[in-house]
Amino acid sequence: METDYRFIDWKAYARLRRLYVKVFEREASLNLVIVLDASPAMLYGIVGKTMLEETIRVISGLVGHIVSRGDWVGLAIRGEKPVILSQGRGYIQYYRILNTLSDITWSREYPSYTMAELLKKSLLALSKRTKALFLIFMSLDPTGYEEGLLDREINELTSMINRIIALNHSVVIVSPLPGLYELELLSGIEACVYLATILKGMEATQKYAKMLRSKGVNVIQVGPSSLLPRLISFIERYRAVI
Numbered sequence: 001m002e003t004d005y006r007f008i009d010w011k012a013y014a015r016l017r018r019l020y021v022k023v024f025e026r027e028a029s030l031n032l033v034i035v036l037d038a039s040p041a042m043l044y045g046i047v048g049k050t051m052l053e054e055t056i057r058v059i060s061g062l063v064g065h066i067v068s069r070g071d072w073v074g075l076a077i078r079g080e081k082p083v084i085l086s087q088g089r090g091y092i093q094y095y096r097i098l099n100t101l102s103d104i105t106w107s108r109e110y111p112s113y114t115m116a117e118l119l120k121k122s123l124l125a126l127s128k129r130t131k132a133l134f135l136i137f138m139s140l141d142p143t144g145y146e147e148g149l150l151d152r153e154i155n156e157l158t159s160m161i162n163r164i165i166a167l168n169h170s171v172v173i174v175s176p177l178p179g180l181y182e183l184e185l186l187s188g189i190e191a192c193v194y195l196a197t198i199l200k201g202m203e204a205t206q207k208y209a210k211m212l213r214s215k216g217v218n219v220i221q222v223g224p225s226s227l228l229p230r231l232i233s234f235i236e237r238y239r240a241v242i
Contacts, residue, residue: 030071030239031087031132033122034059034097038079038104039111041144042137051176055137056101058228062135065232067094072130075100076122078115080107084125110146116156123164133170133238135231140175140208140221154208158215165216170238172218175209176227177202 036059042052066073067090075097077083085100115138126132136157142150161171209219222230 030066030069030235030242031126031130032066032071032073032235033076033087033126033132033134034063034073035076035115035119035122035134035136036078037115037136037138038077038106040108041139041141041150043106043108044139044141044144051139052104052106054227055176056104058231059101059137060098061228062231062235063094063097066235067091073097074122074125076118076125077101077104078111078113078118079104080109080111082113082118082121084121086125087127087130110149114156115153116160119157119160119164123167123169131168133235134164134172136171136173138173138175139205140173140212140219141205142208143204150208154212158212158217161217162215170218172220172234173212174227174231175205175219175221177205177221177223
């Protein structure tokens with residue numbers, strides 16, 4: 001193999017009379033697409049501490065980390081109307097995303113389109129050569145949906161995710177565990193009693209996560225306090241792989 005003489009450490013050669021070649025490692029730049037479900041399914045909890053509000057805080061922190069690393073990030077929101085914010089980088093994009101998140105309108109009516117349709121729109125917004133990591137923030141708690149709606153959502157979403165993976169993108173569903181949002185506000189006997197009452201619901205949520213994993217979909221399930229560090233750790237491991 002030929003050596004590029006520009007990379008020889010001549011100072012080391014003068015001192016040790018042996019050739020040393022400098023090796024440079026290029027850090028990979030990520031393309032992240034955040035897909036957020038702002039439907040009634042994410043309104044579980046006390047005002048100020050709902051899944052949607054906590055998730056928005058987590059996304060804000062995550063985007064701040066992504067921007068500081070020089071990565072690209074885009075945003076898609078499922079609300080009354082789909083919101084698609086194209087890929088960008090730097091602090092201008094950071095503030096664009098924060099402003100978009102702050103403008104989310106709460107509604108008790110389910111949107112007329114599915115998460116799969118929103119995911120497709122966010123895919124079409126990417127340039128053809130971009131390979132992206134999609135983070136889909138949504139609830140897997142069936143009690144937050146109209147009867148049978150979560151099953152239909154997952155069936156459509158799984159099909160769309162498989163299409164995206166076939167295009168060499170990566171997809172992860174981030175599902176907050178709803179019961180843990182109120183548990184953080186309790187202690188002692190109250191916490192024990194509350195935990196006993198939510199176990200059945202949490203088991204149902206974990207059942208849907210297990211079903212998605214069996215279909216090849218990566219799912220992250222955690223409570224509010226550990227969600228941001230868990231995601232940052234995951235993204236940095238992903239960066240090392242690519």
